[in-house]
Amino acid sequence: MHDIRWIRDNPEAFDRGMDARGQSVRAADLAAMHEARLAVQQELQTKQAERNSTAKLIGKAKGSGDEAEARRLMQATADLKADVQRLEDEDRDREAALNDALAGLPNIPMDDVPVGADEDANVLVRQNGTPPDFDFDAKEHFEIGEALGMMDFDAAAKMSGARFVVMRGQLARLERALANFFIDTQTEEFGYTEINPPFLVRDEAVFGTGQLPKFSEDLFHTDDGFWLIPTAEVPLTNLVREQIVEAADLPHRVTALTPCFRSEAGSAGRDTRGMIRQHQFTKVEMVCITTEDQSEAELERMTGCAEKLLQKLGLAYQVMLLSSGDMGAGARKTYDLEVWLPGQNRYREISSCSNCWDFQARRMNARYRPEGEKKTRFVHTLNGSGLAVGRALIAVLENYQRADGTVRVPDVLLPYMGGVEIIGAA
Structure with a gap:
């Protein structure tokens, strides 16, 4: 606003x-x-x-x-x-x-954001890691999962339609391992406070974070007036709705592991195979509520937290500064993390970290009181994926695949896998 x-x-x-x-x-x-x-x-x-x-x-x-x-x-x-x-x-x-x-208007880009209509104007900031060099033809994640008998799109389609998946056995556990690893690292190493928020919210909440009024077609709505959250950004940011917090108590850094629900309006024909673009997926979200003078540093910190997760998983990635036409409407500046997918032979988005400045705070009437001042100011809000669990699973399957169709479990996930080191091993 x-x-x-x-x-x-x-x-x-x-x-x-x-x-x-x-x-x-x-x-x-x-x-x-x-x-x-x-x-x-x-x-x-x-x-x-x-x-x-x-x-x-x-x-x-x-x-x-x-x-x-x-x-x-x-x-x-x-x-x-x-x-x-x-x-x-x-x-x-x-x-x-x-x-x-x-x-109905989008936020104003920061001065260092490249001006452009779409992703073609995005700017590469840095790359990290080396993509694996296989001595066999790399498969896409859905080919690996279906061959293992642990990824079933047909069963999901029978009960829910397109853009859903059923995962079984070791693959289901691997996804849960990723989710637990992400949320544990966010809370134990990065200093975020874990929140278990509602997954259904009212109009005011999605208006506050900017999904309403212009982007209602991207959301799922219930018959009795609730919206299914497209990301935990919505409930986490609304924790300070209509509040005045003391500057000394900021920044507030919170995180949540939640299901997310998106209609994928306008994505017909895009990523129709596999798990890249689903109506339901799991994500760990980071949200920071802070002051004006801290917000730019917080964006760099938040992006660094997401990068460390990819580094711990041993995945090659790149950081992109999004153009004015590619970033979300509420953002003033956004970094996308794109992970290397050998099956697609390209980088794909796995995290998006944005600084919204006071854009959301004005919609939520969320303020802070600077020390020694009577007048309040609007807080600055930031959000980022830390990480999207389904896309992380895709990246692990494709980067850790083996010639025999099995998948090696990354070392950092072994404590979560109950002794399983190879997915699909006899």
């Missing part, structure tokens, strides 16, 4: 930001809407003052015995009351129209 006063004070910066986002709205258009509302408010205040002063004269007229004047003043008061009601209604309508216009 944008601050209309900032827009009016910085029209050129706002217009540049919207241009970078591919948006045609201009600061002048929003300023005109705001100015029209201010005019209504000014007229409303004038009418309210006239109504109050006129009402006081009624008693004086009656006290002096001037009934005609009293009746005239009473009629004038009634007319002014009607004017006040009309102007209050108009003020509410103009406020709603302005807020709707602001709520």
Whole structure:
């Protein structure tokens, strides 16, 4: 959510930001809407003052015995009351129209974000690790899983349709091992506090993190008014909704292991085979609530936490700085971590870490009180995947596959696998 006063004070910066986002709205258009509302408010205040002063004269007229004047003043008061009601209604309508216009706009990219329409404008920041060099033709994850008899898309389709999977036996355990490894590392090594949040939330929660109103088609909605969370970012960020926290208590770093639900609207024909793009998947999410002066450092820290998980798994990856047209609407700056998948012979996204600045906080009215100051400020919010469990499973299967169709378990996961070192071994 944008601050209309900032827009009016910085029209050129706002217009540049919207241009970078591919948006045609201009600061002048929003300023005109705001100015029209201010005019209504000014007229409303004038009418309210006239109504109050006129009402006081009624008693004086009656006290002096001037009934005609009293009746005239009473009629004038009634007319002014009607004017006040009309102007209050108009003020509410103009406020709603302005807020709707602001709520539908994306965040303004930071100055170092590359300007571009899509992923083609993303910038490589760094690469880490060396992709494996197999002496056999690498298979994709679904080929490996189906050949092992542990990944069943047909059974899932019969009960749920496309973009679901049933996993069995050692493969199901391997996914659980990854999830537990991620959440344990986040809490024990990286200092995040584990949260077990609701998986169903109300309109206000998804509005607060920016999925509503523009991206409702990406979500699943229940008949009784709940939304299934697309990521734990939604409930974790809303933990500070309508609160004022002390600056000394920040940053708040929280994490959660949850199922995530996405409709994958607009992805028809993309990644139809396998587990890359599913309606239901498991993810460990990182969220940080912090102050303005800490938020840029927190983005680097959060991205580093996600990188360390890939390093511990021994997976090659690269870090991409997303362009203005490729990052999410609520972000000002986003790093994507892309892991090497030998079966596809390419890097694919496994984590996205974003700094939203005060964009979400304005929608949630989440503030902090700087030390020694009476006036509050909006918090800064950050979120990142640490990591997407299903995509990590894909990466492990493809990078640790062996010529005989089995899969070696990464060393860091062995404590979670109950003695299993090779998936599919006889």
